[in-house]
Amino acid sequence: MYSTVEIKRRIRTIRQTRQITKAMYLIASSKLSRAMEKYRANHVYFEKIRSTVKDIIVHSPEIDHPFFVPRGNERASYLVIAGNKGLCGAYNHNVLQTALSHIQQHRGSVNIFVVGQVARDFFKRKGYNVNDDFLYAAENPNFHYSRDMAEQLIDAYSQNEMDELYIVYTHMESTVKQTPKVIKLLPVELSAFRDVSLDVEYRADILYHPSPKAVLDLLIPKYLLGFIYGALIQSFASEQQARMMAMDTATKNADDMIAELQIKYNQARQAVITNEISEIMGGVAALE
Amino acid sequence: MASEFYLEVITPERTFFRGNVEMVIVNSSDGELGIIKGHVPMVALVAIGTLKIKQNGKWREAAINEGFMEVRPDKTIILSHSVEWPEEIDVKRAQAALERAQERARQRRSMKEYYQSKAAMARAMARLKVKKRYNID
Structure with missing residues (x-):
């Protein structure tokens, strides 16, 4: 006694x-409501741009464009989105373990772009090649960050610094269910769109205006930018949800x-x- | 009564427009491009400029950023980073952006920056144009 x-x-x-803990709960819930607002606004665009790109791939017999041609899988780059802080349940653990198990299956060199300090520390400790240019984007995801990120990644891809680009983020399925996901961004492949359903089925080839190359030159960077922005928003919302x-x-x-x-x-x-x-x-x- | 088709205009931050329209006109890389019901499936570039939508016999205009348009049998989708109705445009901000971009273009630092400032200039001018026309009407 x-x-x-x-x-x-x-x-x-x-x-x-x-x-x-009570104060952190309140902070997380107010951040979450802001994040959810952004999520709801962005959700439509995120889904739409993916289904549009899928629609285009399905209705274009053969696409001869640098963003579509496979280069082998020697050098892979990963964009891993996690949080800046801990104390949010299994959020960081889940997304980082998903990334790690995918990376471990890869043979060849790996370069990891990290978002969030937890992700940086995790991969540094494991002895990976970590690029922390995008570290800042974990808090307050916004369009400018995403644009910088998309531009830098596309530049690196265009200059043949990588063969493949993957993104690992936490997908917000509903307010109670968040799942980490690995999606291949580049080269653009139909397999990356397995979870996207097309609104309508029709059989016809699409007309490109003014030319397929001009359209895809613009479309794919926009798709990447939209994807990265959406992934940042969903990850941030998931983190706040988990912390709450x-x-x-x-x-x-x-x-x-x-x-x-x-x-x-x-x-x-x-x-x-x-x-x-x-x-x-x-x-x-x-x-x- | 003209026949209608379904149009969606979506940006990363909101759904700008959704509804049945009679015609939509965008700027493409080589001039204006008009879509009416029954257009063949197409993907087209949308250049910075004016988006014109005809609904219930009336034309409305908006300033649109770079993007693309997908014409499908069931509907037409326009995806762009930003689209604004005239009443949402801040003239002072657009004017300031225009001057900033002009100043940057004058300094001629790199090709990349040159293109960026040119795009910023085009965006600002598109906003000012739409706003001006709307105020005269």
């Missing part, structure tokens, strides 16, 4: 921790612990009083 002073001290420390849930659980656990300790404290206090009374009674009895 602990003494009352010790129990009181423990209750106080748990209360302080609870204040922190983790902090909510932590706060509840703290409440439970405080309640339990409070009972223990009351028992200990009562034991002390009982003890004192019996001592006094003993003293009185001895006097008589």
Whole structure:
């Protein structure tokens, strides 16, 4: 049995921790509502640009364009999107493990572009070649960051610095379900669109205006930019969602612990009083 | 009564327009391109400029950024980074952007920057043009 002073001290420390988790819960939930607003606004574009690109691939018999021609799979680049901070449940762990297991299956050189400090530290520790130019994009994803990222990645691809480009991010399926995903961005392949359904089936070749090359030169960078922006937004929203849930659980656990300790404290206090009374009674009895 | 088709105009930040229209005109790389119902499936570039939509016999105009248009049998989709109705355009901001871009173009640093400032100039001018025309009407 602990003494009352010790129990009181423990209750106080748990209360302080609870204040922190409660505050983090509130911060995460306000960030989440902002992130969800962005997500909802972006969701339509994200889905639409993917189904449009798929539609184009399906209806174009053969595409002879640098973004479509496979180059082998010797040098792979990964864009891995995780968080800047921990304390968000399994969010970072899930996305990083997904990335790692995919990377480990790859034979040949690997270059990793990381978003978020947790991702950088994780891959540095594992001894990978890490490029942290995009580290800043984890907080507050916006269109400018995405544009810089897309431009740099496309430049690197065009200058033949990589054979393949993958993106690893957390896909927001619903507010309660987020799953990490690996998608091949370059070269553009039909297999990357397996989860995209076409709105309408028709059999006809598409006309390109003014020319297939001119259209694809613009379309693919826009597709990458749209994808990266969407992936940043969804990852950020998933992170806030995960943190909110983790902090909510932590706060509840703290409440439970405080309640339990409070009972223990009351028992200990009562034991002390009982003890004192019996001592006094003993003293009185001895006097008589 | 002209026949209608379904048009969607979408940007990464919002759904700009969605509904049945009679005709839509965009700037493509080689001039204006008009779409009416029954157009053959096509993917076209959309250049910075004016987007014109005819709905219920009335034309509306918006300033549009670079993007592309997909014409499908069931509907037409326009995807662009930004599209704005005249009432959403901030003249002062567009004017400032135009001057900034002109200044940058004068400095002639690199080819890439030159193209960027040219694109910024075109965007600002497209916004100002739409805004001006709307105010006269």
